[in-house]
Amino acid sequence: MTPKNNILIGIIVALLVVASYNVDANPIEFIDGLPNLAIVVEEMLHVEPKYIPTAIWAMFETIQMAFIGTIVGFAISLPLSMLAARNLNSKYVYAPIRALLAAIRTFPSILWAILFVIMVGLGPFAGVLAIIMYTIGFVTKLQYEAIETIDSDPMDAVNSIGVSKWQLIRYVVIPESASHLLSQLLYMFDYNIRQTSILGLVGAGGIGFYIINYIKFFEYGKAAVFMLVVLVTVLIIDWVSVKIRDKYIIKSQHGMEVTTK
Amino acid sequence: MKKNSMIKNSSFSLISTKKIIQMNNIWTSYDSKIFVLKGINLSIDRGTNYAIVGQSGSGKSTLLKLMNGMMLSSKGTIKIDYVMPDMNDKKFKKMMHTIGYIPQSLGLIKNITVLENILIGALPRLSKIQSFFKRFPEHEIQEAKRILKLVALSGKENRKVYMLSGGEKRRVAIARALMQKPTILLADEIVSELDHVTAHEIMDLIADAQKRMNLTAIMVHHDLQIALEYADRVAVIKEGKKILEIGVEGETIVDFQTGDMSAEEIMEMYSDDSQK
Numbered sequence: 001m002t003p004k005n006n007i008l009i010g011i012i013v014a015l016l017v018v019a020s021y022n023v024d025a026n027p028i029e030f031i032d033g034l035p036n037l038a039i040v041v042e043e044m045l046h047v048e049p050k051y052i053p054t055a056i057w058a059m060f061e062t063i064q065m066a067f068i069g070t071i072v073g074f075a076i077s078l079p080l081s082m083l084a085a086r087n088l089n090s091k092y093v094y095a096p097i098r099a100l101l102a103a104i105r106t107f108p109s110i111l112w113a114i115l116f117v118i119m120v121g122l123g124p125f126a127g128v129l130a131i132i133m134y135t136i137g138f139v140t141k142l143q144y145e146a147i148e149t150i151d152s153d154p155m156d157a158v159n160s161i162g163v164s165k166w167q168l169i170r171y172v173v174i175p176e177s178a179s180h181l182l183s184q185l186l187y188m189f190d191y192n193i194r195q196t197s198i199l200g201l202v203g204a205g206g207i208g209f210y211i212i213n214y215i216k217f218f219e220y221g222k223a224a225v226f227m228l229v230v231l232v233t234v235l236i237i238d239w240v241s242v243k244i245r246d247k248y249i250i251k252s253q254h255g256m257e258v259t260t261k
Numbered sequence: 262m263k264k265n266s267m268i269k270n271s272s273f274s275l276i277s278t279k280k281i282i283q284m285n286n287i288w289t290s291y292d293s294k295i296f297v298l299k300g301i302n303l304s305i306d307r308g309t310n311y312a313i314v315g316q317s318g319s320g321k322s323t324l325l326k327l328m329n330g331m332m333l334s335s336k337g338t339i340k341i342d343y344v345m346p347d348m349n350d351k352k353f354k355k356m357m358h359t360i361g362y363i364p365q366s367l368g369l370i371k372n373i374t375v376l377e378n379i380l381i382g383a384l385p386r387l388s389k390i391q392s393f394f395k396r397f398p399e400h401e402i403q404e405a406k407r408i409l410k411l412v413a414l415s416g417k418e419n420r421k422v423y424m425l426s427g428g429e430k431r432r433v434a435i436a437r438a439l440m441q442k443p444t445i446l447l448a449d450e451i452v453s454e455l456d457h458v459t460a461h462e463i464m465d466l467i468a469d470a471q472k473r474m475n476l477t478a479i480m481v482h483h484d485l486q487i488a489l490e491y492a493d494r495v496a497v498i499k500e501g502k503k504i505l506e507i508g509v510e511g512e513t514i515v516d517f518q519t520g521d522m523s524a525e526e527i528m529e530m531y532s533d534d535s536q537k
Contacts, residue, residue, distance in 0.1 A: 157368025157434075160329045161441060162348075162357030163384045167392050171381055175373050 043220035044227075051222050055207070055229040061124060062206040063233070065199075066192040068128050073135025074185055080136065081143030082169055087155070088147070098144075104137035109195045113204040124205025131192050131199075139188050146180035147173055183249045186241045193237055197230050281307040281342055281445065281477045282328060288336035289323055296335070297323045299501040305494075310471050311479045312492035320501040321481045322365065325447045328479065329360045341445070358385035361438025363448040367430055369422045375433050376418035379405045382440025405440055412436045412466060428459040432466070439470055446471065446478045453483045464491050489514065 020026075083089060084097040107115075112130035120126050150173060158172045174181075200208025207226055214223035282305040289298040297320040305311050315321040326332040327339055330346035330353055339346055341360070344353050361382075369378050383401045384392060391397065397405075409415050412432040417425070422433060431451055438446055448467065452460035468491055471478040482488040488495045489509050494517060497505035506518040 151366075153364050153366040153368040154370050155368075156331060157362060157364050157437075158370075158381055158384075159348075160331055160357060160360070160362040161382065161385060162354045163381075164392075166389075167384050167387075170392065170395070171384065172370060175370050178372055 040220055043218075044224035046221040047224050047228070048221045049225070051225040052229070055210070055226045058207040058210050058226065059229045059233050062196045062208075062230075063193060065124050065128050065206055066131060066189060066196040069131025069196070070135055070185065070189045070192050072128075073132040074139060074188065076132070077136045077140040077143060078181075081140045081147060082173070084140060084144040085147040085173075086144075087150070087152070088165070088169070088173070094144075101137055101140050104133060105141070107133075107137075109134040109199065110202060113199045113202045117203050122203040122205075127196060127199040127204035127206055130204060131196060134195065135188055135192065139184055142184045143177075143181060146177045146184070150176045179249045183245060186244060186249075190234075190237055190241050194234060197234075279307045280304050280340075282479070283340040284327070284337065285339075286337040287324075287327065287334045287339060289320070289327065289332065289334045293335070297501055298327075298334070300337075301498075301501070301503050303496060303503070305477060305479065307477055308475050309477055309493045310468065310491060311477070312488035312495040313479065313481045313498060314483070314485050314488045314495055315481075315498035316483070319498045321498045322449050324498065325362070325449055325479065325481055328445070328447055329362045330354075330357060331362075359441055359444045361441050361443035361446040363431075363434045363438055363446075363451055365449040365451075365453070367434040367451075369430060369433055369437075371423040372421065374419050374421060375414060375425070376402075376405055376409070378422055378433050379408060379418075379436045379440050382437045385441075405436075408436045408439050411439070411470070427455060428463065431455070431463050435463070435466060435470070439474070443474075443476060446476050448478070448480045450481055450483055452487065460487065467491075 080097060080101065084094050084101060086094055109130050112133045113127055116126035116129040120129065154172050154176060155168065158168060163171070196206045196208075197211075198208045200206045200210065201212045203209065207230060211223050211226045211230075214220070214226070282303060284301055284303040287298050287301040287303075288296050290296045301320075301324065303324075313321045313324055323332060327334055328341060328346065330341075330348045330350075333347065341353070342356065344350075344356055346356075347353050348357070370381075380397050380401065383397060383405070386401070387397065406415075406418065409418055412435055414429065414432050414436065417429070422430060425433065434451070435448075438448075446467070451467075452463050455463065464487060467478060467480070470476065480488070480492070485495070485497070489507070492508070494506060494508045496503050497507070503518070505516065508515050508517060
């Protein structure tokens, strides 16, 4: 430990204390609150199984919202990412598109949901719109970064034939980045299901709407059923996407023969 | 020796007087400070099999990129079939449709099939709607299959490129270039990583296609031996300058640049360069 390091650690600790004081982050309150948590957990253990069908239906609605949001968002982001990629466009094209995307990414999905609830009213449609916007902002960035890492040799070889830019995208860029694009699609769907589960907090549909209402009315046993369904669904989707990635993406990225056994 | 070169020159002019590639005093730089090519002069006749030989970093690949408009020279004039190569020029862009270019890494798309890779050569002939929906006309598919047969890849049209061997990948790259119905074929070190037998198979294939289609083949090589074996003429590039232009006449190597070097002197000169 050099004296310089000690000073740095001292500064970080001092900032931690000051910031905690400013936001009333008191560890004693946390310890005092532990019995309250125990009460909630105890009440949650009184699971009410008769709500399971409702919870599954609400989860199904959530999955559908996430599905529409992901697919539509992805379809919009694909052409945008082609315009935002530096290896395909001049800076007069990609710079404004990137600025627009950065602005879209500034808002988390919950803020988009509030905006769309005001615009189209309460319900799942506002949630779908929020997921679309979030997907566009986020996935376009992933896509144009993937496009920029494409091997330049196939691009040069096909470009030297004198093809149009559209043909270059259709016949080189998309096939060359297909495994990345599929991987991002899966990741985004997985992520959007988790996100859609909380959009109900602002009245934008989905399973979160039930959870927040039962918690508001201290009906923790009912809330627990819905939370459990979210947990199981997320675990299943996580497992399925790992399987799909292993089978179709990892192998094709490594140039191995893809088997579908 | 000088007499020999004169005879060969005049026999060329009888076949075709038309120069397909003319380069005068070409200087090229990637960063406008260090020049990769320093005052290159080249004149290539239509229908010849031309080779450019040099060590790594000699500027030979850059020379090819100038010929298909992928790069612009800093100084000097280039004419490809009497047109200045520039990708942004409409006239030259149309000409690019018939310039086959095979980069050293081949530039194949590994996730699509052999047939799809070859059909890319036909893209300039497709309408916008056909290329949007990937609807290749039946005659183009038949042409691709005919070329597949020519490059001895029949039966492998539905294989993904990453499943092929090095020699097979080169055949696909050649087939894609032939699919363009080219007048010029540019290939950058296409056989440098292959074993002796496969390298000769690939070179035979190109030589055959070159004669059959009356192509002008311009091939960059690392190995002078293979260049002399196949090419009508060989330009030797060293540190961005053309130091020799030679060819084989019967059993003798002929110096076309100065016309006064013996075969032994030429080989000695090249081997000196190789050792450096």
